[in-house]
Amino acid sequence: MLTNVDSAAFAVFLALFTLVTGMGFVASRWRKPETLAHLDEWGLGGRKFGTWITWFLVGGDFYTAYTVIAVPALVYAVGAYGFFALPYTIIVYPFVFAVMPVLWKVAKERGYVTAGDVVRGAYGSRGLELAVAVTGVLATMPYIALQLIGMEVAIKALGLSGEVPLILAFLVLALYTYSSGLRAPALIAFVKDIMIYIVVIAAIAIVPSKLGGYGAIFTAADAAFAAKGAGGILLSPAQIVPYASLALGSALAAFMYPHTLTGIFASSGGNTIRKNAMLLPAYTLLLGLLALLGYMGHAAGLKLASNNDVVPELFKTLFPSWFAGFAFAAIAIGALVPAAVMSIGAANLFTRNFWKVWVDPKVTPAGEAKVAKITSMLVKVGALLAILLMPTQFALDLQLLGGLWILQTLPALVFGLYLNWFSSRALLAGWAVGLAGGSWLAWSDGLKPLHGIDFGAGKVAIYTGLLALALNIVVAVVVNVVLKGLPQARVPREAA
Amino acid sequence: MIRLLLLLPFIGLMIVPFYNIREPLLFGFPFFYWYQLAWVPLTSLLTYIVYRSMRRAD
Numbered sequence: 296m297l298t299n300v301d302s303a304a305f306a307v308f309l310a311l312f313t314l315v316t317g318m319g320f321v322a323s324r325w326r327k328p329e330t331l332a333h334l335d336e337w338g339l340g341g342r343k344f345g346t347w348i349t350w351f352l353v354g355g356d357f358y359t360a361y362t363v364i365a366v367p368a369l370v371y372a373v374g375a376y377g378f379f380a381l382p383y384t385i386i387v388y389p390f391v392f393a394v395m396p397v398l399w400k401v402a403k404e405r406g407y408v409t410a411g412d413v414v415r416g417a418y419g420s421r422g423l424e425l426a427v428a429v430t431g432v433l434a435t436m437p438y439i440a441l442q443l444i445g446m447e448v449a450i451k452a453l454g455l456s457g458e459v460p461l462i463l464a465f466l467v468l469a470l471y472t473y474s475s476g477l478r479a480p481a482l483i484a485f486v487k488d489i490m491i492y493i494v495v496i497a498a499i500a501i502v503p504s505k506l507g508g509y510g511a512i513f514t515a516a517d518a519a520f521a522a523k524g525a526g527g528i529l530l531s532p533a534q535i536v537p538y539a540s541l542a543l544g545s546a547l548a549a550f551m552y553p554h555t556l557t558g559i560f561a562s563s564g565g566n567t568i569r570k571n572a573m574l575l576p577a578y579t580l581l582l583g584l585l586a587l588l589g590y591m592g593h594a595a596g597l598k599l600a601s602n603n604d605v606v607p608e609l610f611k612t613l614f615p616s617w618f619a620g621f622a623f624a625a626i627a628i629g630a631l632v633p634a635a636v637m638s639i640g641a642a643n644l645f646t647r648n649f650w651k652v653w654v655d656p657k658v659t660p661a662g663e664a665k666v667a668k669i670t671s672m673l674v675k676v677g678a679l680l681a682i683l684l685m686p687t688q689f690a691l692d693l694q695l696l697g698g699l700w701i702l703q704t705l706p707a708l709v710f711g712l713y714l715n716w717f718s719s720r721a722l723l724a725g726w727a728v729g730l731a732g733g734s735w736l737a738w739s740d741g742l743k744p745l746h747g748i749d750f751g752a753g754k755v756a757i758y759t760g761l762l763a764l765a766l767n768i769v770v771a772v773v774v775n776v777v778l779k780g781l782p783q784a785r786v787p788r789e790a791a
Numbered sequence: 792m793i794r795l796l797l798l799l800p801f802i803g804l805m806i807v808p809f810y811n812i813r814e815p816l817l818f819g820f821p822f823f824y825w826y827q828l829a830w831v832p833l834t835s836l837l838t839y840i841v842y843r844s845m846r847r848a849d
Binding site for chain 2: 375381382385386388392393508509510511512513528529530535536539542543569570572573574576579580583584587
């Protein structure tokens with residue numbers, strides 16, 4: 296298990312990991328509530344996180360460890376196309392600014408904890424509530440598994456082999472999430488985010504000077520893609536619509552996930568969210584620069600067994616071993632924060648919108664917290680087993696479908712904040728058709744995120760999730776018109 | 792009306808053919824890269840302007 300381990304790197308890694316584990320357990324006493332045996336406390340940290348805590352928490356939970364590995368890997372493999380993560384994580388914030396404070400207000404006033412609660416409150420429909428809750432849990436599970444993949448890459452880069460380190464790290468995570476709830480990832484996010492900032496800033500400041508500057512890096516990448524005959528540092532004409540539609544669709548889906556919504560609901564108010572919509576783009580800048588590590592991999596002439604190794608290999612090749620250990624610790628700890636928040640978000644959904652509704656309607660607040668704690672544990676064990684027992688590609692495929700699925704909850708969750716027109720049956724029909732139709736399209740395209748459509752001037756590939764959302768909305772509107780008539784046909788009650 | 796500023800990032804980033812070009816370079820970065828990176832602070836600034844106007848309206 297300890298072959299090929301660099302002792303300096305390993306010591307730094309272990310020290311940081313131990314620090315974070317301690318923080319995870321101490322977190323239950325941080326901003327101590329009267330009791331943790333309430334979902335508002337365990338699952339939302341008391342809804343009192345101010346601007347800075349929210350910034351660290353949402354930043355730590357939205358820009359995941361897998362992002363740090365996968366975005367540079369994609370850029371390394373295909374070039375400019377992998378950059379869609381940049382426009383995606385820019386346009387998401389005007390959306391957050393406009394929509395999320397409204398959602399927060401509704402949740403705070405009525406004591407909602409999950410998207411399922413919001414939907415039930417708006418439409419009074421158990422069916423739609425269940426649909427939103429099940430979609431949220433299903434979309435989150437593979438996302439947690441992805442964090443494990445990120446952690447696995449970091450542990451492997453350290454020279455540790457076998458599955459024991461991963462299992463240990465995850466057990467520790469499961470235990471402190473159980474005892475501290477959302478306070479644990481919120482506190483750890485401070486360490487995680489600062490470490491990631493240090494790593495990325497060091498990389499973008501130091502690596503170019505070793506490789507002859509940014510101009511040389513782009514030239515080297517360009518040459519590598521030309522030699523390979525695929526990819527490039529600019530988009531091919533056929534990639535333009537996929538690029539834009541993936542960015543737009545991902546941005547609309549991003550804050551429908553239970554983990555990002557948990558971060559929103561846990562904040563202390565609408566202005567906290569608005570300020571975060573201004574401040575969170577700092578992470579996007581980081582992500583954009585991080586993506587360039589993919590090109591630096593070409594400039595450094597790395598020979599990789601897997602694209603996912605580009606970031607770890609770059610650090611091993613160009614930095615002293617203790618700093619490589621620091622970088623790998625940053626990535627591994629970077630996986631803990633989102634994995635914890637995701638499991639809490641999924642557990643909140645299960646507890647509030649399934650257990651309380653279908654199993655035990657009389658459950659007390661303390662009982663809710665208990666169910667959620669156990670569920671968060673089971674969700675993480677499930678993700679761990681999925682990674683250990685099934686091929687990695689399975690998690691990646693499911694994650695892709697998960698993005699498509701979660702996007703189908705947008706009409707149910709968001710439309711009701713602004714319109715009083717849609718009925719729950721229409722939204723449920725739209726959700727079902729969008730989910731089934733989108734999954735079928737993705738499946739028939741060989742689990743690729745793009746679907747080709749012929750508009751008369753040749754085929755154009757579009758992000759399937761966005762197509763499914765369009766279908767979803769059309770079906771919801773048509774069903775609603777059939778059920779209720781056109782909106783303008785409604786007569787004010789006094790006149791009727 | 793000032794809220795419409797929030798639409799500018801969508802427009803600026805969805806017109807992909809406009810910025811899918813190499814020249815002009817900036818610090819060695821092709822236009823495709825620095826144009827998109829420039830939208831990060833720009834979006835924060837636009838959001839700040841909208842935020843300020845809302846507080847006055849309150």
